[in-house]
Amino acid sequence: MRLSMFHDARSRGVLSAVGIALERTYGIEVREALEREPPREAFNARRRQFDASALLNILAREGRRPFLWILSPDIYVKGMNFVFGVALFGIGAVLSTHRLHSLDLVRKEAIHEIGHVLGLSHCENECVMQFSNSVAEAEMKPSELCNECKNKLRKMLPSLNFE
Ligand SMILES: [Zn+2]
Ligand SMILES: [Zn+2]
Numbered sequence: 001m002r003l004s005m006f007h008d009a010r011s012r013g014v015l016s017a018v019g020i021a022l023e024r025t026y027g028i029e030v031r032e033a034l035e036r037e038p039p040r041e042a043f044n045a046r047r048r049q050f051d052a053s054a055l056l057n058i059l060a061r062e063g064r065r066p067f068l069w070i071l072s073p074d075i076y077v078k079g080m081n082f083v084f085g086v087a088l089f090g091i092g093a094v095l096s097t098h099r100l101h102s103l104d105l106v107r108k109e110a111i112h113e114i115g116h117v118l119g120l121s122h123c124e125n126e127c128v129m130q131f132s133n134s135v136a137e138a139e140m141k142p143s144e145l146c147n148e149c150k151n152k153l154r155k156m157l158p159s160l161n162f163e
Contacts, residue, residue, distance in 0.1 A: 027162035067092035087116035
């Protein structure tokens with residue numbers, strides 16, 4: 001499986017670390033990253049945030065699956081003040097670095113969102129698939145999958161080759 005990565009100009013610095021983490025965690029191949037700014041049409045001027053679902057839909061329509069789009073502005077989905085990222089199973093994910101102040105957090109949330117893309121749900125174990133509602137919660141969870149999630153993935157996607 002090959003993941004297409006997209007990023008805005010300000011997120012270039014995190015790409016290689018995120019790519020390496022995703023390859024290591026999931027055994028997926030990360031394609032060369034393409035620079036792509038979020039379009040104005042997905043910006044909510046009242047909230048001063050980008051609509052993460054609109055961004056997802058833009059890339060989903062282009063059919064390059066799975067994808068990860070890393071952006072520096074803040075993003076939201078309806079009903080939430082903000083999200084770190086949002087994912088569609090089998091399609092792709094959008095991740096915002098806006099509130100993730102360290103490379104470690106960006107990497108962790110990227111692993112989390114791609115877990116959703118590959119079919120994992122939230123997990124209650126000591127696991128990167130724990131739901132985090134704040135930076136503090138994101139900092140506390142590990143950056144690795146628990147064994148239960150690894151086993152689920154192996155069953156769902158036997159072609160993936162990870163440890
Ligand atoms: Zn999640
Ligand atoms: Zn887990």
